[in-house]
Amino acid sequence: MASKIPVTVLTGFLGAGKTTLLNRILSEHHGQRIAVIENEFGEVGIDQALVINADEEIFEMNNGCICCTVRGDLIRILGQLLKRRDKFDRILVETTGMADPGPVAQTFFMDEDMKAQFALDGLVTVVDAKHLLLHLDDSDEAQKQVAFADVILLNKCDLVSPDELDAVEQRVRRINAVAKLIRTTHAAAPINTVLDVGGFDLSRAIEVNPDFLEPEYPFEWAGLYKLDGAAELVAGACGHDHGHDHHHHHVHDEHHLKLALLPVPASGEEALKSAADKGIRAFANLAEDRAAGSTIEPSMTPWRLDLHGAHAHFPVRIAAPGHYVLLSEHAPEEFHLTLKSADGKTLRPVLAKYFEEGHSHDEAVTSVGIRCEGQVDSSLFSGWISAVLSTQGNDIFRSKGILNVAGRDKRYVFQGVHMVMDGRDDAPWGDAPRNNTLVFIGKNLDRAKLNEGFRACLRQPAA
C-alpha cells in the first residue's frame, strides 16, 4: 500500500509568524510538491505550491461534543486533492488564529477516508513571545494551541528580554511539558525541526523527553538549610481564625504535619533536587509519630508531628554540621513552620522550592506526566484508560505513553486526541530498563488521581 501523505498543521495567533514560517518551509523545501490549505488570508509568496483558501468548517456529531468534531473543509479539500493526477508529497494546513486544533487533529483519526490516505505528522504552534502571556490569560484557543503542539516556536525572541523569555518559556512548559520548544526570530526554525516530527507516529512516541516529566511529589515544599549544630523546629496547627489569605484551601488534617529531614553533601539546586527525589521514597515509608518536645533527626523515615496546642517545639539533632533539606507535606507558612538555631535565632533556608500540589484541580491547561517502574496489566489498563478518556476526553487534549506490559517483550505505545486513542506493540525492550511513561495534556487534570489510577493497573509483585 502506498505510504500516507504527511500533513503538518500550523497554528498560532494572528501576527505570531505563521505565514512567515509557511513561506520559509515552502522556499527551503525544494523538490517536493506541497499543497497549502489556508483558513486565513496570508501572503504565500511561492508560486510552485498549490494554495487553497477555505473557510474553516466544523462538522459536528452528537450535539456539539468537541470530541466528535472534525473539519469539513479539510475533508472536502483533501478528498479532491487525492483525485489529482499530480500527487502531493506533503500538505500544510494553516489555521486561523482562533482555531481549535482539536477538530483539525481529529479529522485524521475519525474520518475513515482521511485516516486511510493521510498521516498527521505534527502540530506546529507559532507564538509571539511578547504577547503570549497576555493571550494565554485571555484565550482558551491560545492555551489549546500550545497544549496540542508537538513543536512550539517561541517567535519574536528579539523583542523581549532574556528574563521575559524565560518566564514565557516556563509558562509554556507548564501547559505543554513535552513539545519541542524552539526560540526563533522571524520564525527562522530549521525546517527539520518542524517537518517530519512524528508527533502522532506511534513508533516515535518513545521520543518523549523524560526530563520534562516531573514526578508527583508527596510534599509541597523543600528548604535547604545550613545547620551548624543542634536546632529546633517550631510549628503550630493551622487554624481558620488566623485571617491568613490562603490562596488555596485544603481539606487536610490540621493538627498533624508530615515532614522529613535529609542530609545533602552540598548546597545548590542540584542538592535540593536530589533530596526531593530521595524524599519521594522517604515519604513512602510509614511515618513515626512525634509528640511536641520529642526529637527529630535526619532519616528516611518521615516524622508525623502532633501539633495540638499553639506552638509545638521539636529539638532537631544532627550528627555533624552541614547542609540538610527539610521536606514538608504542606507549605511552611500554613503551619508557621520555622527552624531556629540553638540560640533562638530564626534560620532561613539557603534555597527553597515549592512543588506542584498533587490534589489540586487546575483550571488551567497543564501536562501531567507519570513515570514509574512495574508491569502493566493490559486488561486493567485498557479498562482504566478508556474510562479516563470517555469521562474526561473533552478536557484531555492529547495523551501518549509507552508501557511495559506484563508478559510482553515489546514496548506498548499509545497516543490519543481527546477520546480517540490508538495503541500497539512497538520495538522490543531488549536491555533497556523497562518502565512506564505516560503524558496527559489538558485542563482540570487531577495529577494524583491519574497517578493512582495508573498505578492501580500495575501487577503486584509476587509475594
Added chain:
Amino acid sequence: MRPLAPVWQATLDDYPTALAVSRDGALIAAGTASGTLSVFDAASGALLHTLDAHAGGVLALAFGRQQLASAGQDGHARLWDARSGAAIAALPGGSGWVSHLQWTPDGKRLATAAGKTATLWNEQGSVLQKWSASAGINGLAFNAVGGLLAATAGAEVLLWRAADGGLDRTLKWVSTLINAHWSPDGKVLAAGSIDKSVHFWRAGAWLDSKMGGYQKKPQALAWSADSKFLATTGEDAIIVWPFAGKGPEGSKPMQLLHHLRAPEVLAAHPKKPLLLSGSPDKTLVLWDLKAGEAPQGFATLSTAISALAFHPTLPLAFATDADGQLAAYWTDQ
C-alpha cells in the same frame, strides 16, 4: 449474473469527478480533476468537444434543457451550450469552490452552492435569488415541482422557496449532514450524516426519522425512479430502504452484496427501478430493485470506479474510473 457488454470506451485526461447524461439522452459529459469538460455522443462515444472549464478542477455537472452547467474550484459555475460547447455565462459562486449544482426539474432554473452561499440563476445566468446558510452547504436538491430547494448546512436542512426566496422551514438533526436527496415524487427528503446514519423527513409531517447502523458515513444516496427505494452506501453491502407500504419503519432493508470493497458511488435509472453501484474494487454492478438482492450484471475497469450514469431511454450504463477511463455498457442482452 452476466458481464455487461461494452459498447464504447474513451479516455479522459484526469480523474473524472462528475458525469452527466443530457435529458434527451443525446449527450454525455464528464468533468475531471484537471478542470476539463468533455462532451460525447452518448450512443456512439464520439467526442464532440473538450473544454478547459475550471482551473483547479471540475466539481459538479448537470444538464438543463439546452445548457450544460458545470461548477469548479475556480469559484465559478459556468453555463455552456451543450451541443456546441459555446460558453454562455460565468456565474460567480461567492467564495471558494462551487461544489454543488442542481437544475429545477423543468430545467429552467439552476441552483449553485459555494461555501455558505446558494444562488438561484435563470438559463441565461442572471441571479434570481441568493441565500446564505450559517454553515457550509453540503448538498442541494429541488423537490419534484421545483418550488422548494433543500440545502444541507451543518446539522440542518434549510428549505428555501424558489419563488420568493423565503425560508419555508428548517429541519434539524444533531450531527452534520453531508448530502440532500428528494424522492422523485417529492414526498420524502433524505440526507446522510457524518454520524453514520441516514435521515428522512416526509413532506407535510416533517418528522425526523433516522436509519442507523452504518459502518461508515453514507456518502452516496440514490432514489429509485418510482420513489419506492432509497439506496445508500456506507456498508460493504448497499443498503436499500423500502419506501412503499409501511416504509422503512416497518420493514427490513435489502442488502445488495457483491462488491469486494464497500461501494462509494451509486446511480439510479431515471425511469426504471435499476441501480448502478461502483466500488474501489474496480467493479460496477447493475441491480434491479424490483427483482430483489441478486446482482444483474457487472463490469470491471482498471481502477476505482469514480462516477456512474444511466441513459434515460437506451439500455446503456456509463462508468468512469480513477485513471480516466469512460466506458459505456449495454444493460440489456
